[in-house]
Amino acid sequence: MLTNPVIETLLNRKSVRKYSDQKPNDEVIATVVRAGQQAPFSGQLCSLLLTRKKAPYGAPLWFTICVDLHRMELIMAKRGWTMVSNDLSMLLFGIQDAALMAENMVIAAESLGMGSCFLGNTPYRAEHIQKQYKLPKRVFPLVELVMGYPAEEFPTRPRYPVEFTLFEDRYPELMDDMVEEAMRLMDEGYLAQGYYRKQKAKIKLEGDREETFTYDNYSWTEHISRKWGQWLKDPTELLAQMEKCGFILEKE
Numbered sequence: 457m458l459t460n461p462v463i464e465t466l467l468n469r470k471s472v473r474k475y476s477d478q479k480p481n482d483e484v485i486a487t488v489v490r491a492g493q494q495a496p497f498s499g500q501l502c503s504l505l506l507t508r509k510k511a512p513y514g515a516p517l518w519f520t521i522c523v524d525l526h527r528m529e530l531i532m533a534k535r536g537w538t539m540v541s542n543d544l545s546m547l548l549f550g551i552q553d554a555a556l557m558a559e560n561m562v563i564a565a566e567s568l569g570m571g572s573c574f575l576g577n578t579p580y581r582a583e584h585i586q587k588q589y590k591l592p593k594r595v596f597p598l599v600e601l602v603m604g605y606p607a608e609e610f611p612t613r614p615r616y617p618v619e620f621t622l623f624e625d626r627y628p629e630l631m632d633d634m635v636e637e638a639m640r641l642m643d644e645g646y647l648a649q650g651y652y653r654k655q656k657a658k659i660k661l662e663g664d665r666e667e668t669f670t671y672d673n674y675s676w677t678e679h680i681s682r683k684w685g686q687w688l689k690d691p692t693e694l695l696a697q698m699e700k701c702g703f704i705l706e707k708e
């Protein structure tokens with residue numbers, strides 16, 4: 457594989473959950489934000505909220521990345537247009553813009569010696585964030601990103617093998633041995649770091665499934681299966697949060 461400083465930065469990145477007291481100065485913040493803005497966009501359908509108040513994991517910076525249709529509608533109005541494109545399409549474009557901006561910020565931060573961690577519960581706190589930051593309608597808080605100088609050292613986390621990710625010309629039939637090898641790499645990688653043990657992050661079993669895992673064998677594939685095998689069955693709450701922000705996703 458080739459390497460250079462950009463590739464190295466990308467390959468060394470990991471989510472940081474412990475931060476030093478050192479505060480990033482305004483120039484550092486401006487650099488990260490400008491690098492974020494320069495990501496490709498479908499329509500600059502994203503904006504950023506920042507607070508320097510105490511953030512999760514003790515981070516000095518706490519960004520909220522929003523899907524933002526409000527600014528676009530202001531611009532379109534000045535051109536004599538109204539947005540008629542459906543909210544689901546606009547949301548997908550907005551998520552793509554926001555995700556690309558956010559990841560540019562993550563890599564810029566990494567290159568400046570900082571670390572970061574996303575927080576994914578944001579859409580379920582949308583109304584709260586709307587009130588906190590006085591968001592206008594048509595701005596939807598998508599994901600939060602805390603950032604600062606790391607106060608912990610650890611190796612990068614594993615990923616699927618490339619053969620389980622890159623499918624050239626046709627999507628293959630994924631045989632058992634390929635699936636199991638991908639699972640083994642992920643699980644052994646996380647176990648070797650004591651990732652879930654350190655975070656005490658075992659997800660409780662609901663219903664009548666019996667707990668047979670300890671932190672000696674509880675790892676990523678079990679964790680992720682418990683999440684999406686138990687949580688978020690009903691979209692009502694999320695749809696209500698979106699509606700509060702002026703995004704209507706149901707078919708009229």
Ligand SMILES: Cc1cc2nc3c(=O)[nH]c(=O)nc-3n(C[C@H](O)[C@H](O)[C@H](O)COP(=O)(O)O)c2cc1C
Nearest residue numbers: 469470471472473573574575576577599612613614
């Ligand atoms: C959309 C999204 C939401 C996430 N939410 C959380 C979160 O709520 N809390 C957390 O500690 N990490 C969160 N993460 C970080 C992931 O757990 C982390 O990226 C993943 O375990 C891979 O580890 P790495 O980033 O160190 O390679 C989130 C990441 C993404 C992209």
